[in-house]
Amino acid sequence: MRTFSTVISSVFLAVLFATAGPAVADDTIKIGEINSYSAIPSFTEPYRKGWQLALDEINAAGGVDGKKLEVISKDDGGKPADAVTAANELVASDGVQMLAGTFFSNIGLAVSDYAKQKKIFFLAAEPLTDAITLSKGNRYTFRLRPGTYEQAAMLADEAAKLPAKKWATIAPNYEYGQSAVAAFKKLLSAKRPDIQWVGEQWPPQGKIDAGAVAEAIAKTEPDAIFNVTFGGDLVKLVREGETRGLFKDRAVVSVLAGEPEYLDPLKDETPVGWIVTGYPWNAVTIPDHAAFLKAYQAKYNDYPRLGSVVGYAMLKSAAAILAKAKSTDSEKLVEAAEGIRVDTPFGPITFRAIDHQSTLGAFVGKTALKDGKGVMVDVTYHDGAAYLPSDADVKAQRPQN
């Protein structure tokens, strides 16, 4: 039996071997990109379009240092172990010079630890966990998007201005939800010692029993609600909550709910007046954004989602780091990336040397209805730099070596 099995596996290995790409050509630089394309397509499809647009622009402008940029993209199926397999294929077989991408926090952490072990540069695009730059941060990993703490901090600023004294929280029961609630509570209580936390609900991600959760929160009679659920859970919560009068006369502060990925599905049922972080693509006044928007719409005949911006800014950052390093050596890439300034659709950002976090910010505004669609109004861009942890905090939390 085992003979048979070995024959079969050898055949497969031979097939794998035969389909491996050709050796690295000198005139291209390869970036290995990994994301959860099949697991969370609503975010990753626009994200893919974003980096593809950036790739076209970079290569049309002559590439990096005269070399063509090539992106080899892999799906991780939403599983950290498969992401590590993909990373290994990209590095050991395809010979990429840097890794980039990832969406889920645990996948970002798995790939960042692989990067640390194999000493390969990794630019994390989306994973929001604070651990990736702080408690589990490492020399080879940089992160583009503002993390959970920053987003909670931006919202806590706005929440402190509300008269509400009794607060309740609804968050998905996993690390992202827990950190967001912990950060929001800490920051808001610091600004407003008079605040009471009267209730909390932790529905499992993707499986909220919205009616029961809405009633349980309403029972605690809060003045305001901090919500962290998103995607399908948010839709369910909004429908049940609106019908059951949960949001009536209550302020709601909600993370990510203003991102087109999560706001658009709500259509004419978008709740009005929620304070959210997000991306109002048709209301952004930053000059760099206009060019990005025009190019994106011309190429895809569709409007960009936040994922598009993340994908676009990620590849632009990668190209800038490669250009500055003038080398594909991991150590040189790290040195180049520390403190580098990159132009993005949200304006110039810097990757901080101290924690490898970019200063990319987010938009905070209020949800509103316009022509039967959800939009953000009263929008302000909050620069990430203003909400990042202090040097002392970073030193206390990030492993130093």
Place this chain on the structure above:
Amino acid sequence: MSFYFVQFVTGLASASSLFLVASGLSIIFGVTRVVNFAHGAFYMLGAYIGYTLIDRLGAGVGFWPAIGLSAFAVAAIGTLIEMLLLRRIYDAPELFQLLATFAVALVVEDLALLIWGPSDLLGPRAPGFKGAIDLLGQPFPTYDLLLIALAPLVLALIWLIFRRTTWGVLVRAATQDREMVAALGVNQKWLFTSVFALGVFLAGLGGALELPRQAANHTMDLQVITEALVVVVIGGLGSVPGTFLAAIIVSELNAFGILVFPKISIVLVFLVMAIVLIVRPWGLLGRAEAAARTASGAIISRWRPFGAPGRIAAALAVAFAALLPIAAGNYFVGVATEVLIFMLYAASLHFLLAGGGLASFGHAAYFGLGSYGAAIALKSFGLGMETAIVAGIVLGLVGALVFGWFCVRLSGVYFAMLTLAFAQIAWSIAYQWTDVTGGDNGIIGVWPSAWAASPARFYWLTLALSAGSIALLRAITFSPFGYALRALRDSTLRAETIGIERRRVQWMGFVIAGGFAALAGALYAFLKGSVFPDNISISLSIDGLVMVLLGGVGTVSGGVVGAAIYRSLSIWVISHTDYSRLVLGALIIVLVVMFPKGLVGAFEAWRSARTGARLQGQSP
């Protein structure tokens, strides 16, 4: 007081929506004994097709016809799948149909993505049921009231159909004794097809009726399938009223449970299932399974250990495999290591499933315990890799000892579901106990000791441990203990009569399988450098079943081959296509139809047929 009443009614609404989808599963399960893993996929299709039809027919007058039509459309798709796929494999070994429906679920997921795009699609609210009414001073959605009314109506209709129509009588007869019904001249094929169609119709209806509550999205199928399966089992197999009762119990416990424990939802249904199955081994309203007649007339091929040629071939194969790092690069060595680990994992499940006839739906629990044991020993206690692997095995063994003690008290599908319940409880502990397990962010930095750090060396270590373990598992299979385990599989009654103690032998078998799975898990942790709750997930348990079934349950260690093929295929497919689930699902469907005995089973049948023909030729 009014709050508790409203919360109770809210729980009833959730129960109704759960019952609508679970009732179909219960019917299919009860009659055809097929664990319809694609049920969630049909539910999702119901929602998506409903969305499209409402869009076409208009949200006003078109709404209700669209809901009905989408249920019929899904039923038509289900009928087609039953006729083209399942009908070919009803005679295959138990659980083989699970493999086929699993593949269908994979294909549907990617097709839905291709047809409806990546975004969530929010349908309109139901006309006439958009708002709320006043219920003891609290607003309550009228649509929820509609669902609460609908569920008992569906229950009553199902009851009437099965009790008061000729068709229902025939179906119940077939449920009790298939052979007898066939002998009486009833065409079972159409009976099964119609039952499947009815079940799928209810899944589609359940999905379409969710549109006013949630957006159609790509995770609907997975959200619902395990929960529906759990409710069916809690209620008792084949008992639709039991399913109804279980749906109410689970939903009400959740509605009130979250008031006291806001984090309980994640594990609640599995806790309830574990408790119910321990107290009532056949579910709330189920009855003891009638002894299956599989042995009568079925030819059980005798298992034999390798003879000299087999041993030499196996040794040569291992020696050949040991040469791989010389020829292949680091990536392929890494993939080969992963394949070897999964061969060991599959071999351990194969031992339990094929050797002991004990289908575990939660074998990943021991794989995961092995991973976590090793990772925690390494990171929290600072032990070396070697000791950490032993720690992983120990944790896996302890888990298998504890869980196994309860599980072997049950049999058949109930055994399977209790293993699933324990696996999910273990999963939720790994997921929630952040201080020790790191929660969903897992434990990272779990790399091998310096001497085994290079991919080639870790490969050799894995090869030695996996090949040694698989050889050991075969040796156990052919030891007196292995014969006792197989005797219990083939006829519990006869085996017990000759003095084999069922529970003790099966418990030991369970622990052995758990220990080897834990070794695989510990190796996996060091291969990946990290451990996540994924290592205990349902999908990993299902992967194990897929590998064993693909190899063939009628064989001594076909699971090893199934693992090699399935794992290599899935790594290759996910790396080379954008629609890995579609490709993988289609491939499994082809394999299932071509080789209903599994790959190794088919190979053995072909070989014995050839030998038989040669022997016949030689006879005078």
